Amino acid sequence: MKPDEISSSLLENDSFRVLAGCIEVRNSNGRTILRAGAARVLPKRAQVEDIELDGGIIPNKHWLQLALTKLALSKGDTCFCAMYPHSEFYDPEKEQDSHNVSTELKERNLKTWSTEHISHCKSCGQCLEVHGEGGWHVPWWKWSELDVP
Numbered sequence: 001m002k003p004d005e006i007s008s009s010l011l012e013n014d015s016f017r018v019l020a021g022c023i024e025v026r027n028s029n030g031r032t033i034l035r036a037g038a039a040r041v042l043p044k045r046a047q048v049e050d051i052e053l054d055g056g057i058i059p060n061k062h063w064l065q066l067a068l069t070k071l072a073l074s075k076g077d078t079c080f081c082a083m084y085p086h087s088e089f090y091d092p093e094k095e096q097d098s099h100n101v102s103t104e105l106k107e108r109n110l111k112t113w114s115t116e117h118i119s120h121c122k123s124c125g126q127c128l129e130v131h132g133e134g135g136w137h138v139p140w141w142k143w144s145e146l147d148v149p
């Protein structure tokens with residue numbers, strides 16, 4: 001998707017296109033592209049947020065809010081790893097596969113289906129602690145930034 005396509009899809013009154021744009025924003029770390037999208041979309045934020053998106057166990061509004069937060073973040077210089085604590089649906093192993101972080105499994109509890117990972121952002125070096133729960137219908141991960149001296 002090109003920058004104008006991201007913003008066009010978010011500005012459309014079509015929930016399928018809006019969600020496609022949200023996923024595109026989620027998966028993109030191209031600051032130039034995201035900034036261009038932010039410049040077009042954020043001034044119309046209220047209009048964008050007004051669309052009915054439904055969703056299943058995870059309300060689709062979550063993806064929209066996440067996309068809008070990331071677009072706002074892209075305007076500054078904050079590293080995109082600051083997005084992780086904003087959502088419980090960043091899988092640390094998938095983030096590693098996408099070369100965004102390096103992730104180490106510290107503990108897997110087979111009784112509770114929970115996991116503990118330590119991840120390091122490959123862009124800024126930020127260390128994050130990730131607590132995961134996998135025993136429910138939808139697995140989730142809670143990311144917390146760690147201060148490493």
Ligand SMILES: [Zn+2]
Nearest residue numbers: 079081121124
């Ligand atoms: Zn980072």
